[in-house]
Every structure is written in C-alpha cells, then in structure tokens.
Amino acid sequence: MPLNKKMLAALNDQITMELSASHSYLAMAGWFESQNLPGMAAWMQMQSAEEREHGLKFFEFVVDRGEEVSLGALAAPQAVFGSALEVFETSLAQEKAVTASINNLYTLANAEGEYEAIPLLTWFISEQVEEEASVDQVVEDLRRAGNDQQLLLMLDRELGARKGEGE
Numbered sequence: 135m136p137l138n139k140k141m142l143a144a145l146n147d148q149i150t151m152e153l154s155a156s157h158s159y160l161a162m163a164g165w166f167e168s169q170n171l172p173g174m175a176a177w178m179q180m181q182s183a184e185e186r187e188h189g190l191k192f193f194e195f196v197v198d199r200g201e202e203v204s205l206g207a208l209a210a211p212q213a214v215f216g217s218a219l220e221v222f223e224t225s226l227a228q229e230k231a232v233t234a235s236i237n238n239l240y241t242l243a244n245a246e247g248e249y250e251a252i253p254l255l256t257w258f259i260s261e262q263v264e265e266e267a268s269v270d271q272v273v274e275d276l277r278r279a280g281n282d283q284q285l286l287l288m289l290d291r292e293l294g295a296r297k298g299e300g301e
C-alpha cells in the first residue's frame with residue numbers, strides 16, 4: 135500500500151533534517167579542530183556519521199515502501215562558536231528539535247493509520263532519549279569546568295575515547 139502523502143512528505147523532511155544535523159555536527163568538528171580540541175572534534179565527527187545513518191534509515195523506509203525520496207536543501211551550518219559550551223548547547227537545542235520532529239511523525243503515523251512506520255519511529259524515540267542525555271551530560275560537565283583549561287583538556291580526552299554504536 136502506498137504511503138499516505140502527508141506521511142511521505144514528513145518522512146522526506148525528516149531525512150533532510152537528519153542530514154542537516156550531520157552537516158551541522160561536521161561543522162562543529164571543524165571548529166573543535168581549529169581550537170586544538172581533537173577529542174571533541176572526533177566526538178562530533180562520530181555524531182555526524184550517526185546522523186547520516188539516521189537519515190539513511192528513513193531513506194530506506196521510504197524506498198522499501200516503493201515511494202520516491204525527495205531531499206531538501208541543506209543550509210550552511212553555524213561554523214563559528216564562542217566556546218566549547220556554546221557548541222554543545224547548540225547541539226542540545228538541535229537534538230531537542232529532532233526529538234519534537236520525531237514525536238510529530240509518531241503522532242502523524244497514528245492519526246493516518248501508518249502503523250508500519252511505528253517500529254521505526256519507536257526506535258528513534260528511544261534513540262533521542264539517549265542522544266539528548268549524552269549531550270546534556272557534556273553541557274553539564276562544561277558548565278562545571280567553567281574557565282578551567284585543565285578540566286577542558288581532560289574532558290576533551292574523555293570525549294575522544296567515545297566508541298561508535300555497537301562497539
């Protein structure tokens with residue numbers, strides 16, 4: 135059965151949103167590299183790769199349903215920041231926007247009777263809880279570190295040790 139048109143448009147928008155998040159995290163990685171914080175840069179690169187994977191999960195769902203993928207334009211992401219804390223606060227705001235969008239998709243899927251999309255969206259709802267929690271933890275750590283460069287470097291090393299999903 136073809137996808138409901140509203141659902142298809144929302145899923146295509148979600149692909150673009152995930153790819154925009156990937157783009158944005160890559161810009162953040164670039165900024166951390168420019169600040170000689172390689173651990174945070176690596177964390178952001180990994181996050182960027184995860185967001186691309188998220189986009190591909192929605193891409194595959196649309197393709198598996200026999201529908202056409204339609205990608206939107208990617209805006210130039212913010213590339214200059216005042217501090218590591220500002221970067222992670224920007225990341226947290228981005229994750230909250232993604233969570234709201236996934237929740238809207240879930241509501242739409244139920245309203246339109248698109249029950250086949252529910253398992254995929256349920257996976258994303260859990261994933262967003264983890265994503266927000268991990269970014270929120272870094273924001274808290276950076277707030278506590280304040281202007282202490284030693285603590286910033288320790289945190290950089292700690293974040294550089296991040297493992298990818300399933301590792």
Ligand code: FEO
Nearest residue numbers: 152185188232265
């Ligand atoms: Fe794919 Fe971080 O939301």
